[in-house]
Amino acid sequence: MKTLIGVCMAAMALTGSSCMGSAKQTEAVSAENTDSLYYLLVGSYAQPQEEGIRVYVFNQETGKGTYRSGFSGISNPSFLTPSADGSRVYAVGEDEGVTSTANALTFDREKGMLSLVNTQPTKGGAPCNIVLSPKEDYVLTANYMGGNVTVFPVGKNGELLEGDTLDFSGHGPDSERQAQPHLHCVLFTPDNRLMLANDLGTDCIHVFPVNDKQGKGLLDRTAAYDVQLTSGAGPRHTCFAPDGKHAYLITELSGDVIVLSYDEMKLDTIQTIKADTLDARGSADIHISPDGNFVYASNRLKGDGIAIFSVNPEDGTLDKVGYQSTGIHPRNFIITPNGKFLLVACRDTNEIQVFARNTETGLLENTGERIEMSKPVCLKFVSMN
Numbered sequence: 001m002k003t004l005i006g007v008c009m010a011a012m013a014l015t016g017s018s019c020m021g022s023a024k025q026t027e028a029v030s031a032e033n034t035d036s037l038y039y040l041l042v043g044s045y046a047q048p049q050e051e052g053i054r055v056y057v058f059n060q061e062t063g064k065g066t067y068r069s070g071f072s073g074i075s076n077p078s079f080l081t082p083s084a085d086g087s088r089v090y091a092v093g094e095d096e097g098v099t100s101t102a103n104a105l106t107f108d109r110e111k112g113m114l115s116l117v118n119t120q121p122t123k124g125g126a127p128c129n130i131v132l133s134p135k136e137d138y139v140l141t142a143n144y145m146g147g148n149v150t151v152f153p154v155g156k157n158g159e160l161l162e163g164d165t166l167d168f169s170g171h172g173p174d175s176e177r178q179a180q181p182h183l184h185c186v187l188f189t190p191d192n193r194l195m196l197a198n199d200l201g202t203d204c205i206h207v208f209p210v211n212d213k214q215g216k217g218l219l220d221r222t223a224a225y226d227v228q229l230t231s232g233a234g235p236r237h238t239c240f241a242p243d244g245k246h247a248y249l250i251t252e253l254s255g256d257v258i259v260l261s262y263d264e265m266k267l268d269t270i271q272t273i274k275a276d277t278l279d280a281r282g283s284a285d286i287h288i289s290p291d292g293n294f295v296y297a298s299n300r301l302k303g304d305g306i307a308i309f310s311v312n313p314e315d316g317t318l319d320k321v322g323y324q325s326t327g328i329h330p331r332n333f334i335i336t337p338n339g340k341f342l343l344v345a346c347r348d349t350n351e352i353q354v355f356a357r358n359t360e361t362g363l364l365e366n367t368g369e370r371i372e373m374s375k376p377v378c379l380k381f382v383s384m385n
Contacts, residue, residue: 246316
């Protein structure tokens with residue numbers, strides 16, 4: 001009962017709804033088949049006193065979301081990453097200067113509530129992406145204004161220890177957007193052998209082999225190298241196909257999807273295809289469907305929406321099959337584990353839109369379901385089981 005009262009008070013503060021209404025809502029959630037329910041964690045741009053991270057219960061069969069709790073205390077917690085078991089969550093504090101942070105939180109999955117463990121400075125401004133290492137013993141942030149990546153060891157209780165930076169130099173041809181390195185994404189290859197850091201400012205992927213020997217640190221810095229991309233492309237985010245043999249990278253400035261083959265720790269470009277046909281220079285995020293048959297890429301600033309591509313099962317190349325308009329400034333988006341829905345964080349219309357996904361054609365349909373939230377940026381699912 002104590003938990004229910006806490007949930008109720010949070011809901012009342014958010015919406016002004018009655019406690020009885022919230023109690024009925026919680027009872028309805030508990031009566032649903034838990035296999036169809038996931039926690040939806042949302043990061044946003046927010047002041048520390050605001051609920052910058054919110055937790056919803058999302059039904060992947062019906063496409064409906066229900067508010068569960070909110071967490072305040074972090075400035076601009078725009079990007080999140082949960083641990084594999086969902087017990088921990090790490091969030092950036094995307095300030096532009098010395099106040100930028102990485103934050104460790106615990107997540108009580110029974111109550112659906114977050115609690116802060118500790119905070120560390122990133123030593124690089126505007127951290128916009130955060131990821132756990134394959135063994136979950138390190139956390140890394142990509143620092144857009146810092147032009148670097150910060151590597152934090154994780155303590156025995158999930159806390160972040162003092163971080164060390166990987167610093168980069170150089171620039172691209174666009175004097176306004178590429179005057180310095182702009183790290184935008186860090187991720188590990190599916191075989192856990194490489195760490196990739198996309199640098200929008202220098203048009204390259206910084207590649208670091210992962211150390212497999214205890215006590216040697218996470219990354220082999222002496223064996224690092226760069227994969228150089230087309231000048232002025234502005235690489236942003238990358239996703240891998242389920243089989244791990246191909247990667248798909250969205251470029252922010254040129255608005256392209258670059259298809260890369262991956263084999264034996266080597267990346268090779270095999271195709272470039274346009275996602276942004278309006279030269280908006282604001283492409284943002286990219287994801288592949290759980291079955292590996294379709295790739296989706298978001299575009300902002302003009303014709304805001306999602307470009308849809310089918311995947312050739314033989315060689316991983318793409319064909320553009322459609323485009324779905326969205327709310328204004330779509331940032332991160334996510335596909336439900338069962339592939340039925342695609343959710344889009346539309347920052348400037350203060351909403352998360354829910355689209356039904358046709359698993360045969362890949363096309364999207366606006367369900368009319370939406371979650372209202374101020375400046376949503378990042379969407380992550382955590383299992384309730």
